Amino acid sequence: MSLLQVEDMTHFFGGLRAVSGYRLSIAAGEIRGLIGPNGAGKTTIFNLITGIHTPTKGSIRLENRSLIGLRPHQIAARGLGRTFQNMLLWRHMTVLEHVKLAHYAQLKYGLAGAFFGTRLCRAEEERVEENAHRLLETFDVARFAHQNVTQLPYGVQRRVEMARAMATRPKILFLDEPTAGMTPEELVQMIGIIRQIHSEFKVAILLIEHRLKFVMELCQRIQTLVFGEVIAEGTPEEIKNNPQVIEAYLGKEEVA
Amino acid sequence: MGGSDLNQPMLKPVLIKRLRDFFAPVPALAWLAGILCAVLIEYQWGDALAVALYLPKVPPLFGATLVLKQPLLFPWAMLFVCLVYGVPIVLIGRLTAGPANRAAAALGRMPVWVSVLLHLLLLYIALHIWTETSDYRLQVAKLIMIAVMLTLSLNVINGYMGEFSCSHPGFMALGAYMASVFSLLLFKADRVFGAPVLPEAWGPYFFPLALAAGGMAAALGALVVAIPSFRTRGDYLAIISLAFMFIVKSAIENIDAIGGPRGLGGQPHWSTLPAVFAGMSLCIWIINNFVRSTLGKALNAVRDNETAAEAMTVNTRRTKMVAFLFGAFWAGVAGGFYAHEVRHVTPGGFGIQNLAEVLAMVYFGGLNSVVGSIVGAVSISFLSEILKPLLLYKWIVIPLILILVMIFRPTGLIAFRDFDPRRIVGPRR
Numbered sequence: 127m128s129l130l131q132v133e134d135m136t137h138f139f140g141g142l143r144a145v146s147g148y149r150l151s152i153a154a155g156e157i158r159g160l161i162g163p164n165g166a167g168k169t170t171i172f173n174l175i176t177g178i179h180t181p182t183k184g185s186i187r188l189e190n191r192s193l194i195g196l197r198p199h200q201i202a203a204r205g206l207g208r209t210f211q212n213m214l215l216w217r218h219m220t221v222l223e224h225v226k227l228a229h230y231a232q233l234k235y236g237l238a239g240a241f242f243g244t245r246l247c248r249a250e251e252e253r254v255e256e257n258a259h260r261l262l263e264t265f266d267v268a269r270f271a272h273q274n275v276t277q278l279p280y281g282v283q284r285r286v287e288m289a290r291a292m293a294t295r296p297k298i299l300f301l302d303e304p305t306a307g308m309t310p311e312e313l314v315q316m317i318g319i320i321r322q323i324h325s326e327f328k329v330a331i332l333l334i335e336h337r338l339k340f341v342m343e344l345c346q347r348i349q350t351l352v353f354g355e356v357i358a359e360g361t362p363e364e365i366k367n368n369p370q371v372i373e374a375y376l377g378k379e380e381v382a
Numbered sequence: 383m384g385g386s387d388l389n390q391p392m393l394k395p396v397l398i399k400r401l402r403d404f405f406a407p408v409p410a411l412a413w414l415a416g417i418l419c420a421v422l423i424e425y426q427w428g429d430a431l432a433v434a435l436y437l438p439k440v441p442p443l444f445g446a447t448l449v450l451k452q453p454l455l456f457p458w459a460m461l462f463v464c465l466v467y468g469v470p471i472v473l474i475g476r477l478t479a480g481p482a483n484r485a486a487a488a489l490g491r492m493p494v495w496v497s498v499l500l501h502l503l504l505l506y507i508a509l510h511i512w513t514e515t516s517d518y519r520l521q522v523a524k525l526i527m528i529a530v531m532l533t534l535s536l537n538v539i540n541g542y543m544g545e546f547s548c549s550h551p552g553f554m555a556l557g558a559y560m561a562s563v564f565s566l567l568l569f570k571a572d573r574v575f576g577a578p579v580l581p582e583a584w585g586p587y588f589f590p591l592a593l594a595a596g597g598m599a600a601a602l603g604a605l606v607v608a609i610p611s612f613r614t615r616g617d618y619l620a621i622i623s624l625a626f627m628f629i630v631k632s633a634i635e636n637i638d639a640i641g642g643p644r645g646l647g648g649q650p651h652w653s654t655l656p657a658v659f660a661g662m663s664l665c666i667w668i669i670n671n672f673v674r675s676t677l678g679k680a681l682n683a684v685r686d687n688e689t690a691a692e693a694m695t696v697n698t699r700r701t702k703m704v705a706f707l708f709g710a711f712w713a714g715v716a717g718g719f720y721a722h723e724v725r726h727v728t729p730g731g732f733g734i735q736n737l738a739e740v741l742a743m744v745y746f747g748g749l750n751s752v753v754g755s756i757v758g759a760v761s762i763s764f765l766s767e768i769l770k771p772l773l774l775y776k777w778i779v780i781p782l783i784l785i786l787v788m789i790f791r792p793t794g795l796i797a798f799r800d801f802d803p804r805r806i807v808g809p810r811r
């Protein structure tokens with residue numbers, strides 16, 4: 127059975143049809159790719175599923191429960207973690223604070239606990255901090271724990287953002303161009319990290335990416351989106367050899 | 383190129399560094415010992431020294447009030463301050479650093495609250511002795527502590543959460559009136575409300591309840607502002623909260639039962655020094671606990687990027703509501719203290735000037751910082767006292783200073799600083 131099921135999702139921005147008739151079905155533990163030229167509607171699909179926009183039409187179900195109409199934080203707490211294409215980090219917060227805060231929905235203490243620093247509150251803070259440190263290790267950013275995020279190199283910020291998303295304990299992780307602006311070495315490291323979190327946390331991943339080599343290497347299945355419509359779906363091999371894809375998208379880039 | 387300044391280290395930074403190194407090993411406990419000595423010296427020999435230095439009396443606020451009133455006396459006042467405060471604090475502080483560090487380390491092995499309470503007790507004793515000298519000083523000290531509460535509670539909203547709220551005087555008014563009505567109705571034979579319901583002697587024990595009632599009234603008012611402001615996206619809060627402030631003012635003016643524009647007076651004098659000090663300490667403690675907890679850090683996330691906060695499971699709407707009501711609550715409590723200190727409140731007293739003052743305290747002291755709020759409240763209060771002879775022109779000078787701060791330090795003097803009581807009471811080195 128699939129973990130996330132999107133049926134017939136269509137979205138208009140005013141008169142612009144950004145996404146039309148989109149379907150997706152991800153099983154637990156899968157890694158999926160979503161490619162397409164600029165403005166194809168990839169990010170919009172993420173925003174629709176994570177509740178930032180509500181689709182004009184269509185259904186979205188996570189573990190057979192509808193997500194339509196829920197607020198983004200509720201969807202996130204149900205197990206849908208994400209990163210953002212333009213990295214929405216909190217500019218006055220440290221790396222550790224980022225990852226700690228993403229535990230928000232898991233906190234067991236309430237306001238009274240926070241006000242008076244009760245024992246439960248302190249225990250929870252300790253647990254969250256420990257967990258956060260573990261995640262920072264996984265993403266190789268532990269040495270920046272107490273630094274403000276804005277001072278860090280681009281690639282590190284990307285990894286912090288992923289660590290933060292993983293702290294929400296997602297069942298599915300949405301990554302919007304996780305390697306944008308990264309150096310080749312960081313790219314290789316990122317492949318390793320994604321493989322590691324995939325096997326360690328058993329998380330399903332949906333990946334938007336422009337670097338085809340990266341997508342082809344990681345993903346089991348890939349969708350190609352052009353003008354809001356999926357024109358091809360299949361294994362990396364099939365996508366690589368699909369004439370429509372080559373014409374619409376790959377033609378201008380070299381497929382390695 | 384570029385290496386030239388390596389050979390000639392600038393004089394000033396070196397001096398500052400030397401000084402900092404010299405005082406680095408001094409723990410809070412040693413400073414407190416120094417302060418205690420200073421206030422004792424002043425208590426004992428202050429009058430005699432004042433006479434010797436041609437001062438009419440002990441300068442009540444470190445000579446600040448003399449700057450404009452009697453500028454010729456100001457140098458003498460500075461000398462007085464140096465002799466009575468500067469020298470003893472520096473000397474005793476530095477000399478007792480060793481034993482104080484050992485004591486602090488020993489205290490560190492106990493639960494942190496033991497050490498914190500001890501420090502607070504010492505601070506209170508110093509404050510108590512210091513305020514014995516004059517009633518003026520006593521009232522200024524209390525009003526400053528009330529201002530600290532007010533500033534910190536506004537910092538929660540404007541600094542930690544990054545919204546711009548203007549309704550703090552309104553919340554303060556609600557708190558002041560609610561607490562006054564509570565105490566007048568229950569414990570005071572009063573023109574407006576008649577004979578007391580409960581024996582007057584019980585009164586002071588119910589003061590916390592009166593304050594809580596004031597805080598609740600303010601929080602309720604905050605709910606009225608928050609519902610329309612936080613439902614919609616965009617910056618409506620500034621406008622709605624400003625309107626709210628004026629509505630509260632004119633609403634009170636139109637209720638004759640609580641005195642209308644003439645105000646409400648005759649509150650029992652319950653805002654004693656220990657009461658205000660305890661209230662302020664509690665306020666700082668609770669707010670600091672909150673903003674340092676992960677739950678409270680959600681405010682920062684909402685400020686820095688709301689979309690990301692939502693995507694990381696933070697219930698942003700609830701977070702904003704809670705922070706706003708929480709801030710308002712403490713403004714109401716501060717209002718309650720204020721009413722029971724000045725013992726006559728008028729709706730006109732909670733207006734735009736009040737707003738300007740508290741905003742100045744928050745933005746001058748520093749956003750997102752407990753220490754900043756304390757520094758802001760104390761320094762703007764002092765400035766206000768210095769500029770009192772200027773009357774209305776005060777309101778040209780304070781905004782000017784604020785503009786300068788905004789230009790040179792846009793987030794305030796001590797912004798984005800973590801306030802860790804454990805570190806403050808702990809030993810140095």
Ligand SMILES: Nc1ncnc2c1ncn2[C@@H]1O[C@H](COP(=O)(O)OP(=O)(O)OP(=O)(O)O)[C@@H](O)[C@H]1O
Binds near residue numbers: 139144171
């Ligand atoms: N909030 C919005 N309001 C109006 N139009 C939008 C909005 N967000 C996206 N669009 C439009 O929808 C279309 C799809 O945008 P989207 O950001 O999803 O593309 P993308 O596939 O992620 O492109 P890129 O590779 O450049 O990130 C674009 O034409 C864009 O201008």
Ligand SMILES: [Mg+2]
Binds near residue numbers: 211
């Ligand atoms: Mg995009």
